[in-house]
Amino acid sequence: MTASAAELLDSAPCGVFSVDVASGKILYANEAAARITSRNRDDLEGIAVAELFTTEFTPVLASLLDAASASDSGVPIGTAAHLAGAPGRASSTAVSVLANRLRAQSGALTVTMTLHNETERRVREKDLVDARLNAEAAQDDAEAALDRSQDALGASEEARKLAEAERTQVQILASTLQRTLLPPLLSAPTGMNVAAHYHPASIDEVGGDFYDVFPLDKNTWGFFLGDVSGKGAGAAAVTSLTRYTLRAAAVFDRDPISVLENLNTVLHHEFHGDDPRFCTVVFGTVTPGPDGAEVHLASGGHPPAVRVTRSAGVDFVDTAGGQLVGALSEPHFASATVTLEPGDVMAFYTDGLTEAIVGPGRTRFDDNGSLETFVAEKGPTTATKIVDDLTALLATFGDGLQDDVALLAFDVPLLAADAGPIEQ
Incomplete structure (x- = not known):
């Protein structure tokens, strides 16, 4: 892996693992993977990838790795999963997993897995939805204010016309009365x-x-x-x-x-x-x-x-x-x-x-x-x-x-x- 590729992976917003198919162990993990799994990066490399997930996901993980290693399409295979709680952390984290095979230069078959924190994604989605709703509400308020402003402008124009008509009438009456004097x-x-x-x-x-x-x-x-x-x-x-x-x-x-x-x-x-x-x-x-x-x-x-x-x-x-x-x-x-x-x-x-x-x-x-x-x-x-x-x-x-x-x-x-x- 070139230095530029490593830097690119380290700065990726999603978690990235490289898993050896034969042993099921993690060969590489980026910073985002460590953050999502709540572990140190050094602790991730060398452990079995199955340790990261809840036990009910073990057969699904095995099938995912098998399907990804056997696929020649280059299209990632994905599923949803839950990360097991890290040591000292009882709660699990919902994630989405994508897997794609990759053959190393040594000939070993590896699977590259990406993790997306669903909680973070949902928070971001909620923030986006809230922002959109706020924007729509602000637009509705602006349109309502514009309608009120236009109504007020119309009322003001009507009042101006009425006042002008009344003033004209007063001037006519004053002029008429003045002529009589x-x-x-x-x-x-x-x-x-x-x-x-x-x-x-x-x-x-x-x-x-x-x-x-x-x-x-x-x-x-x-x-x-x-x-x-x-x-x-x-x-x-x-x-x-x-x-x-x-x-x-x-x-x-x-x-x-x-x-x-x-x-x-x-x-x-x-x-x-x-x-x-x-x-x-x-x-x-x-x-x-x-x-x-x-x-x-x-x-x-x-x-x-x-x-x-x-x-x-x-x-x-x-x-x-x-x-x-x-x-x-x-x-x-x-x-x-x-x-x-x-x-x-x-x-x-x-x-x-x-x-x-x-x-x-x-x-x-x-x-x-x-x-x-x-x-x-x-x-x-x-x-x-x-x-x-x-x-x-x-x-x-x-x-x-x-x-x-x-x-x-x-x-x-x-x-x-x-x-x-x-x-x-």
Whole structure:
């Protein structure tokens, strides 16, 4: 036997014996044979192979050796057996035996026997079966988890679609309600132009900004623009009440101070309890004339109107000191009278414009007089153009525009002979 063959046999995982047929003794045993029989390798060589097996296997072993030595097919002959307990070891070990003849160079006939520990094999098989069962169980768990995940994904998608449909419905309702709080058409005073715009900060909620222009008689028009505190249905209810109260009060007494006092009485009476409501409002009248228009107005806590003259001069109408409408039982309101000449524009706005966040530290747009600068750069102008310019400005604020904005503007057109290149 070559060295390489011996090394190969010594490293074989199964037990290997070489048995002399004539004497029945073991001529060679590898390391695995010693391990399987629980004996020393040196103790195996030279003993009768029958000593390794239980007595009931003796005739079977003899027949196996005879059959293997007589076979010329080269096909191993196998059977099952039990090893006798080694000295000091009472239990036997189940093995499978394969035998094949081999003639040595000396001419002696030998049988090569291989032993496989059935207990070890069964343990390995059990481990393999357990591993396969565990793998199948893990696969079943993974498939079940995938099914649950797909079910959850489907439910999530359905919930998303439902939420999206509900949000769309809310937006439609909010938009519809908002339109009912704004006039579908503005009635421009005779010989003048009027323009307005409403910019909602959110399409999901009804805002509280409002405006209107309406005739009081054939010579005078009333107008107002304001901002109710809060948002949603509550603010919409206050806005609706405010609009109708202003129009009704102006019919009985068009004096701007009186109109705001009447509105304050109504709001303070209706909303002075657990859910107080108030608003800022500017109310006024416009009386066009042959050389311009006379504007009488009063403010209840509202930002000042801005006037842009034909020569691009800009000034704010002084209504400082006017207090919120509906907050106090007897508030103070500030009034002013302004004459608009041909080419002049007067614009009104809510504080969503001036308080838009435009810089770090919550810097607001008009903290440093930016509105006056912006309007001056756009002048001279018209009612339509100033509303369009301010609308474009709102679009640049992005997320910084945190409140609704209402815009309203009047202008007295230039006479044809005086008209310059003002962009409409």
